[in-house]
Amino acid sequence: MHVNQTAQYALRAMLHLAALPKGSPARARDLSRATGIPPAYLSKIMRRLVTGGLLRARKGHGGGFALARRPESIRLRDVLGAVGGELERDLCIFGNGRCDASAPCPLHHSWSELNDAFHSWARRTTLADMKTGRLRRRAGRR
Amino acid sequence: MHVNQTAQYALRAMLHLAALPKGSPARARDLSRATGIPPAYLSKIMRRLVTGGLLRARKGHGGGFALARRPESIRLRDVLGAVGGELERDLCIFGNGRCDASAPCPLHHSWSELNDAFHSWARRTTLADMKTGRLRRRAGRR
DNA sequence: CGCTCACCGGACAGTCAAGTCCATTTCCGG
DNA sequence: CCGGAAATGGACTTGACTGTCCGGTGAGCG
Numbered sequence: 001m002h003v004n005q006t007a008q009y010a011l012r013a014m015l016h017l018a019a020l021p022k023g024s025p026a027r028a029r030d031l032s033r034a035t036g037i038p039p040a041y042l043s044k045i046m047r048r049l050v051t052g053g054l055l056r057a058r059k060g061h062g063g064g065f066a067l068a069r070r071p072e073s074i075r076l077r078d079v080l081g082a083v084g085g086e087l088e089r090d091l092c093i094f095g096n097g098r099c100d101a102s103a104p105c106p107l108h109h110s111w112s113e114l115n116d117a118f119h120s121w122a123r124r125t126t127l128a129d130m131k132t133g134r135l136r137r138r139a140g141r142r
Numbered sequence: 143m144h145v146n147q148t149a150q151y152a153l154r155a156m157l158h159l160a161a162l163p164k165g166s167p168a169r170a171r172d173l174s175r176a177t178g179i180p181p182a183y184l185s186k187i188m189r190r191l192v193t194g195g196l197l198r199a200r201k202g203h204g205g206g207f208a209l210a211r212r213p214e215s216i217r218l219r220d221v222l223g224a225v226g227g228e229l230e231r232d233l234c235i236f237g238n239g240r241c242d243a244s245a246p247c248p249l250h251h252s253w254s255e256l257n258d259a260f261h262s263w264a265r266r267t268t269l270a271d272m273k274t275g276r277l278r279r280r281a282g283r284r
Numbered sequence: 285c286g287c288t289c290a291c292c293g294g295a296c297a298g299t300c301a302a303g304t305c306c307a308t309t310t311c312c313g314g
Numbered sequence: 315c316c317g318g319a320a321a322t323g324g325a326c327t328t329g330a331c332t333g334t335c336c337g338g339t340g341a342g343c344g
Binding site for chain 2 (some may be wrong): 318
């Protein structure tokens with residue numbers, strides 16, 4: 001169970017932005033200080049989030065970064081996807097190219113269950129949930 | 143959801159060995175051909191599994207690798223642990239140094255649930271389960 | 285207009301997992 | 315005892331991830 005550092009950084013930055021009063025932008029420098037992310041690297045990450053449509057950036061005086069959408073509509077999977085990884089589900093824990101319900105590896109079923117749990121969680125949880133601390137309960141059991 | 147390549151290789155190799163008649167060793171070269179793992183790299187992995195006490199190695203004519211214990215007593219977590227990773231649970235998905243039940247990050251609870259599910263699965267599942275295809279049901283729901 | 289502020293974006297460096305190569309050691313069979 | 319078969323282990327390469335540096339670009343303000 002592991003999320004790479006870039007993804008961790010992205011989540012920290014997004015959380016910080018979500019906590020700000022709506023519309024007020026934060027400068028990369030301030031974000032860096034607040035989150036402990038190396039400033040130069042943070043810039044790279046922020047760009048990916050902008051490109052991904054999750055953030056809006058404004059240059060010059062009074063500029064900075066702000067959420068492009070309401071926190072309720074920004075899912076964890078959007079953030080993880082924007083910074084590039086962590087979402088391609090391992091179809092097979094053995095790394096077999098061909099492994100699905102019709103030609104399963106010996107662990108396919110139970111491994112898929114875990115995968116589903118993770119993806120469903122990332123799809124279900126939004127920035128707003130992180131803000132409030134309240135988390136959506138799972139809609140139903142599989 | 144992701145297990146690194148080395149871990150995938152280790153699982154493939156162990157599965158192959160578990161399928162063999164008990165006690166008959168397999169050569170690295172044959173294992174490599176059977177599993178598609180690069181031979182030189184497979185050797186490295188096998189050594190880690192030997193060092194970890196999961197395999198026994200014999201050199202020379204008629205040598206090779208064989209399980210050091212019964213398949214029922216070799217857990218997935220043993221294999222993953224022996225090849226070095228995948229088991230250190232991310233204490234915090236944000237990468238915060240301090241994050242536990244007493245000082246949780248906004249996602250601590252739900253993230254821990256996923257982590258627990260994974261670790262419990264890796265502790266519960268053995269090589270024997272992989273062989274038979276039968277999988278132990280989870281002891282209880284959380 | 286012109287200055288400053290903040291993001292933009294490319295070039296570059298360090299680290300680690302993944303993988304290769306080869307000499308060495310150890311063992312078995314004849 | 316000898317030759318080959320097999321694991322062992324160190325040195326090396328490669329590429330992705332992480333991180334730094336710095337010049338460029340565009341926006342706002344006086």
